[in-house]
Amino acid sequence: MHTIHLEQALKTNQWNLNDHQGLTLIQSPLLSRYKEQLTHAFTTRIGSGAAPAPYEHFNLGGNVPDPEVKLDALANRERLCAVLGANHAHLKVPGQVHSGTVVSILEAQSKPAMANVDGVSTNLMSVPLLLHFADCVPVIIYEKKKQLLAIVHAGWRGTAQAIATNAVTLMVNEWGAEPAQMVAAVGPAIGTCCYPTGDDVVEQLLLTLALPADGSSVRTKIVESLVKRKAEGEQPRPDLKAFNAMQLLLAGVPEVDVCSFCTSCRPDLFYSHRQSGGKTGRQGAIAMLQPSTR
Numbered sequence: 001m002h003t004i005h006l007e008q009a010l011k012t013n014q015w016n017l018n019d020h021q022g023l024t025l026i027q028s029p030l031l032s033r034y035k036e037q038l039t040h041a042f043t044t045r046i047g048s049g050a051a052p053a054p055y056e057h058f059n060l061g062g063n064v065p066d067p068e069v070k071l072d073a074l075a076n077r078e079r080l081c082a083v084l085g086a087n088h089a090h091l092k093v094p095g096q097v098h099s100g101t102v103v104s105i106l107e108a109q110s111k112p113a114m115a116n117v118d119g120v121s122t123n124l125m126s127v128p129l130l131l132h133f134a135d136c137v138p139v140i141i142y143e144k145k146k147q148l149l150a151i152v153h154a155g156w157r158g159t160a161q162a163i164a165t166n167a168v169t170l171m172v173n174e175w176g177a178e179p180a181q182m183v184a185a186v187g188p189a190i191g192t193c194c195y196p197t198g199d200d201v202v203e204q205l206l207l208t209l210a211l212p213a214d215g216s217s218v219r220t221k222i223v224e225s226l227v228k229r230k231a232e233g234e235q236p237r238p239d240l241k242a243f244n245a246m247q248l249l250l251a252g253v254p255e256v257d258v259c260s261f262c263t264s265c266r267p268d269l270f271y272s273h274r275q276s277g278g279k280t281g282r283q284g285a286i287a288m289l290q291p292s293t294r
């Protein structure tokens, strides 16, 4: 089972960059197949901004003390909604604290407690969901039959808490969703190229995959494929995008589209926590279910 999924989890696709009224957005080819039912986009830093450096590009993150940056981020969120034809008044933005928590949104007007939440899911049409990123992995999940949507923020902590799996489980429990009817996109995030980390981090990530027994050749192959090392004795470099893809595939999601962009390798396109040394803006992952036109 694991080895079948491994190949798909490691396969990345070159996603296209497109200009949308001055904003450069990235879309998953797989999710774009359902564009009549689902609007989605991953933003880049390309697009106007009005805040001082390092937030002078298109920044959506307002969690900074500077009121000028906050105001600019709020204006940029509004602009992003306008460009995508989404109702900004209904925009839902969770707080994001590197938790494994996903909540459902059942009423468009509701303001659920989302301060300590890193994933949101809804069955509501025309309610846009937005999360912020600067290296962490954005995941958008769409359930075709029941018309459901989820977005999660998966840094290593969220990935270690299997937040993508938690989103699938929540949709199953809340609405009777079927994983077999889901498709998912794993967006631009830090790659193994730029992500040396600790052995303890790797151990926690591996626990989410319910791997075959210690010492088995299947286990060895999976670990070697998902955790790179530049040389013997060097820090391990987990492939966070592939870990999230593996979690989704193991949960029964048949198709997962993984973006090839590394946020740290491309400061021209993305905000990157690692590349910037910590002080930087945020790009977004936004999605919204479209009311059926049929």
Ligand SMILES: [Zn+2]
Pocket: 190, 191, 192, 193, 194, 262, 263, 264, 265
């Ligand atoms: Zn890189």
